Amino acid sequence: MKNMMRSFLTVVLISFTSLIMAQDGEADRLVGVWEPSHGKAKVKIEKINDKYYGKIVWLREPIDPETEKPKVDKNNPDEKMRSTPLRGYRILKDFEYTDKDTWTEGTIYDPENGNTYNCTIKMTDENTLDIRGYIGISTFGRSDVWKRLKIPSRKK
């Protein structure tokens, strides 16, 4: 009887662990480098403490024509932080995997106006994200399609 109980508990534990690992695997599909439709930047999404964050890793025009120096976050509402470089800036913050193919509870920052919006990310297929930024309710917002950056395989 004791052995049966032990086997049962082992099966339950393995099933539970597999379920959590499968869910983590599903959520981690967001990790990678993505390109917004305007093509002006590339954003690397990574996981920090079970949440997802996206930082700019490439800019088509990295130099500010006014200053002739690398672009900085000149519209940051906090004046003291306006020297933060745009390359490396985390524009996506605090996303949690909440439902099938959807990450919510996060925000998106628009460096062109210094505004932060609520945001929902929906993965429509393995290489496409529907990014919806909004204020208040999701009905009043704007969507953009981001494509996964494919790393070319090395030629032998």
Place this chain on the structure above:
Amino acid sequence: MRKMRLPFILSFIMLLGLFSCTSTEQKEATLQLKATAQGPFFAGPNSLMAEYSINPADLFDSEGLKKSDIEEVKLKSVSIDLAKSDSIALDQFTSVSLSIVGGDEPMTALAILNPIEGSNTPLTLTVSEEADLAPFFQADKVTFILDWDFISDDYREEMNSQITLNLNAALKSN
């Protein structure tokens, strides 16, 4: 009529006395952390992490201080130093920034230095005027994220940095 007002006035004075017993005390503290990450690091922004378990009584050297007693925590200064054992020099970076994440709070930028000039250490960062760490100090654990912007293309070893935060806190005192 005057007799009826007296108990109300007395109650009001007693309530005032009760509330005046809880005041706010300003206290300073220094938090030293070691942020670390394993290479390889590539050109561009790379993150080092430092975890910190919140213990207000220990941090503010105040026995019996609870998390709920913390009303506001502002940054006075932030300085960063490279570990002497690491074989990388400051001229390998263009900028460095510090953020905090933890609990249910959104990730918050705390300090920035851009560009890094000269070779003197520790580096003194410009701190955010708006950031308040008090909500983070309600969590059990927070993570400080130190982003170094690398110039060099390839650094394969482990990297360590010392973070020193000088804090100014408003604490409830009874």
